[in-house]
Amino acid sequence: MNPLITPEELARRRESGAPVRVLDVRYRLDRPDGRPDHLAGHIPGAVYVDMDTELAAHGAPEDGRHPLPSPDRLQDAARRWGISADDTVVVYDDYGAVSAARAWWLLTRSGADDVRVLDGGLRGWIDAGGVLETGEVVPEPGTIELSPVKGAVDIHRAASWPERGVLLDARAPERYRGETEPYDPVAGHIPGARNLPAAAVMEAGRFRDAESIRDAFAAAGADGSTAVAAYCGSGLTAAHTALAGAVAGIPVAVYPGSWSQWSNTPGRPVATGANP
Numbered sequence: 001m002n003p004l005i006t007p008e009e010l011a012r013r014r015e016s017g018a019p020v021r022v023l024d025v026r027y028r029l030d031r032p033d034g035r036p037d038h039l040a041g042h043i044p045g046a047v048y049v050d051m052d053t054e055l056a057a058h059g060a061p062e063d064g065r066h067p068l069p070s071p072d073r074l075q076d077a078a079r080r081w082g083i084s085a086d087d088t089v090v091v092y093d094d095y096g097a098v099s100a101a102r103a104w105w106l107l108t109r110s111g112a113d114d115v116r117v118l119d120g121g122l123r124g125w126i127d128a129g130g131v132l133e134t135g136e137v138v139p140e141p142g143t144i145e146l147s148p149v150k151g152a153v154d155i156h157r158a159a160s161w162p163e164r165g166v167l168l169d170a171r172a173p174e175r176y177r178g179e180t181e182p183y184d185p186v187a188g189h190i191p192g193a194r195n196l197p198a199a200a201v202m203e204a205g206r207f208r209d210a211e212s213i214r215d216a217f218a219a220a221g222a223d224g225s226t227a228v229a230a231y232c233g234s235g236l237t238a239a240h241t242a243l244a245g246a247v248a249g250i251p252v253a254v255y256p257g258s259w260s261q262w263s264n265t266p267g268r269p270v271a272t273g274a275n276p
Helices: 007-016 035-040 071-080 098-109 121-127 155-163 210-219 237-248 258-262
Strands: 020-024 088-092 115-118 165-169 227-231 252-254
Touching (some): 088 098, 088 121, 115 121, 155 258, 227 237, 227 258, 237 252
Parallel strands (some): 020 088
């Protein structure tokens, strides 16, 4: 199943009366609270999802900046969003599908059957002629039952992953090389990891086609012949890499702790420089 949905297809599904639950997951590091933007204008019927409090937990620095929420907390949140078992869930944001991908990854890896990311995000919806509504949306509670997340990699497996597969670093090249680090205490990357920045799988705000994504993965050493995992700064963009992998037919595990956990854990080795 294609994990993406076009604005046109979303509009058709809504017009047909099919059960569709739309989630607005707007979030940016420099503006983490997307609620004001949601209230000012969102896809009709979209429920606001708070990335920081509903799609992540919070603990010590060595847990990373966006550790996974507990299964019970995620299920409670999904029910608040109005999700039931037969729904098609469509998630979107306004920043390259990064936070939408986190919602997609968490829900699909927790057992939700049909979760799509709106390709092009909010801008794509508007450009396709979609209207917006204002104010808060409070749906009837849903009844979905979720299970613990599958496909997550812990810090120990991330450390050994390059020995048996390909570990992708989804951050910008300059962060991967260790030339700059705006958020975490140490610059560099996990030894053996290869850089595949999120921008490499995007074009004009949308995901590239499957063949182009496969080419980008292959250029980073992930040609599909070995297991692939991804990390980033705090576990969001790694989910974006997993989403790109799903478009291309390449399974990608995610290390949610990512560099924010690795760099805050004493004794973890650090590499710098270009791809090995």
